[in-house]
Amino acid sequence: MSNIITLDESIVVKRPLHEVFSYISEFSRIDEWDPGVARGHKLTNGVPAVGSEYRIDMKAGFSLHYKIVEFETDKRMLMEVDSSLFTAREEILFAETASGTSVRYIANFNFPKALAAANRVYPAAMDRVGKTTMEGMKKALEDQFEPPAPSRKLALADKLVLPGIWRFTKLGYRSSRKRWKPVSAYLENRHAVVTGATSGVGLAAAKELAEFGARITLVARDRSKAESVCAELREQTGNPHIQVELADMSIMADVHALAERLLAAGQPVDMLVNNAGALFNPRQQTPEGFEKSFALLLLGPYILTERLRPLLAASESPRVVNVLSGGMYSQKIHVDDLQSQRGTYSGSVAYARAKRGLMILTEEWADNWADDGIAVNAMHPGWADTPGVENSLPGFYRATRKFLRSPEEGADTVVWLAASTEAGKVSGKFWLDREQHPSHILRRTQETAQERQQLLQTLQELMESTTPANAKAKATKRGKRSA
Numbered sequence: 001m002s003n004i005i006t007l008d009e010s011i012v013v014k015r016p017l018h019e020v021f022s023y024i025s026e027f028s029r030i031d032e033w034d035p036g037v038a039r040g041h042k043l044t045n046g047v048p049a050v051g052s053e054y055r056i057d058m059k060a061g062f063s064l065h066y067k068i069v070e071f072e073t074d075k076r077m078l079m080e081v082d083s084s085l086f087t088a089r090e091e092i093l094f095a096e097t098a099s100g101t102s103v104r105y106i107a108n109f110n111f112p113k114a115l116a117a118a119n120r121v122y123p124a125a126m127d128r129v130g131k132t133t134m135e136g137m138k139k140a141l142e143d144q145f146e147p148p149a150p151s152r153k154l155a156l157a158d159k160l161v162l163p164g165i166w167r168f169t170k171l172g173y174r175s176s177r178k179r180w181k182p183v184s185a186y187l188e189n190r191h192a193v194v195t196g197a198t199s200g201v202g203l204a205a206a207k208e209l210a211e212f213g214a215r216i217t218l219v220a221r222d223r224s225k226a227e228s229v230c231a232e233l234r235e236q237t238g239n240p241h242i243q244v245e246l247a248d249m250s251i252m253a254d255v256h257a258l259a260e261r262l263l264a265a266g267q268p269v270d271m272l273v274n275n276a277g278a279l280f281n282p283r284q285q286t287p288e289g290f291e292k293s294f295a296l297l298l299l300g301p302y303i304l305t306e307r308l309r310p311l312l313a314a315s316e317s318p319r320v321v322n323v324l325s326g327g328m329y330s331q332k333i334h335v336d337d338l339q340s341q342r343g344t345y346s347g348s349v350a351y352a353r354a355k356r357g358l359m360i361l362t363e364e365w366a367d368n369w370a371d372d373g374i375a376v377n378a379m380h381p382g383w384a385d386t387p388g389v390e391n392s393l394p395g396f397y398r399a400t401r402k403f404l405r406s407p408e409e410g411a412d413t414v415v416w417l418a419a420s421t422e423a424g425k426v427s428g429k430f431w432l433d434r435e436q437h438p439s440h441i442l443r444r445t446q447e448t449a450q451e452r453q454q455l456l457q458t459l460q461e462l463m464e465s466t467t468p469a470n471a472k473a474k475a476t477k478r479g480k481r482s483a
């Protein structure tokens with residue numbers, strides 16, 4: 001009696017062959033379309049190829065080990081599957097059709113006798129598994145998802161603080177994850193500029209976007225660190241289109257020079273991730289005379305984003321993602337003291353006010369740039385275990401370490417906002433774990449229309465006064481005065 005059970009299922013989807021092949025052949029994303037899978041993990045470096053291996057954790061509590069043994073781009077892949085319950089050979093075949101792409105999935109399972117016998121008694125069970133998997137694949141590839149609407153329950157939990165704050169931990173990530181939709185958007189040839197890409201959340205976001213095949217510009221302040229991160233990312237992801245641009249994002253001369261170089265290169269920017277960040281205690285001033293939190297977290301991203309607008313507008317589906325923090329919930333923007341010159345300085349307060357400022361910019365850009373189709377959103381990574389948290393908040397880090405999420409989990413919403421088709425349909429909102437959260441939870445942090453206007457005007461003036469020509473003229477004047 002044979003122990004072999006065969007499944008043979010097909011679907012046709014209205015997507016180009018290469019897009020379909022790229023999505024399905026990155027097999028670690030199987031959890032997005034196979035309802036039986038809890039999580040897929042890639043075990044080997046590089047793009048999918050013969051020899052690529054994956055561990056697929058099933059919801060039923062066991063794992064499968066997949067190895068690609070034959071691979072023909074845009075045509076087929078054959079995998080050997082090993083597990084404690086069965087072995088299998090699974091083949092996925094791809095072909096262009098008049099309306100899109102057909103995908104055929106053929107699996108030969110070799111079950112122990114007892115399980116094979118059970119399947120003969122209940123043949124419909126295996127058949128159903130095959131059909132629901134292919135339905136899931138079709139839905140994922142059709143990519144017709146709507147972004148989640150704001151939830152009153154979440155907003156209320158945020159307002160009550162404690163019921164909302166546990167969501168910042170890894171538990172919040174795990175809970176929200178169950179509601180997520182697949183991200184099958186095709187990113188090859190799309191260009192992402194990520195600031196603060198050498199560590200923590202920015203590095204994890206850059207890696208994930210590189211795995212999607214995007215072209216990545218890593219913005220970093222330290223050349224040797226940036227070059228080693230770049231080499232590592234190329235090796236891990238197999239994506240050769242990763243480059244480095246140097247800029248200290250707290251120095252406006254650097255930010256303008258970065259913008260100039262990107263504008264001169266002329267490559268549209270499909271995704272701009274304003275992520276570089278740090279918390280400064282005690283108060284520090286940059287060589288240009290700006291308080292450092294304001295410079296790094298607000299003025300730098302303002303100038304970069306404003307100046308890159310033409311490159312964003314040149315993209316088909318441009319996105320700006322501003323990495324904020326739940327800390328902003330505690331602060332109102334102080335437009336008369338943007339650089340924390342009055343009263344006793346607190347690094348956390350200066351940080352939270354700058355993040356609040358970037359939330360205001362998120363809403364303003366979303367409104368003002370809608371005609372260019374630019375989706376601008378802000379997000380909170382949750383509490384992620386990064387060098388930034390460990391170094392600047394050592395007490396908090398020690399107390400919460402067990403509950404901190406990984407940098408990858410913190411970066412997930414950055415990638416979702418930058419990449420997914422569904423997130424491209426919404427703008428001007430604040431997100432945590434792909435869910436909308438209010439931008440204010442306290443009435444006292446709400447700014448007036450006049451304060452918004454003043455913020456925009458001040459930033460605009462500072463952008464103009466720090467342009468290379470104006471900064472040079474100012475320096476010459478200073479030189480003449482002191483001569």
Ligand SMILES: NC(=O)c1ccc[n+]([C@@H]2O[C@H](COP(=O)([O-])OP(=O)(O)OC[C@H]3O[C@@H](n4cnc5c(N)ncnc54)[C@H](OP(=O)(O)O)[C@@H]3O)[C@@H](O)[C@H]2O)c1
Pocket residue numbers: 195196197198199200201202219220221222225247248249250251275276277278296323324325326380381382383384385386387388389410
């Ligand atoms: N981790 C969390 O729990 C958490 C929570 C809320 C918000 N955030 C936000 O998430 C973002 C990333 O933070 P993280 O936790 O991933 O911190 P991180 O590990 O310290 O990473 C910060 C990144 O920003 C870069 N950076 C810092 N100052 C810079 C400057 N002057 N010019 C250019 N790049 C600079 C760092 O470069 P170097 O490698 O050269 O230092 C690094 O790449 C920040 O905006 C932070 O406010 C994080």
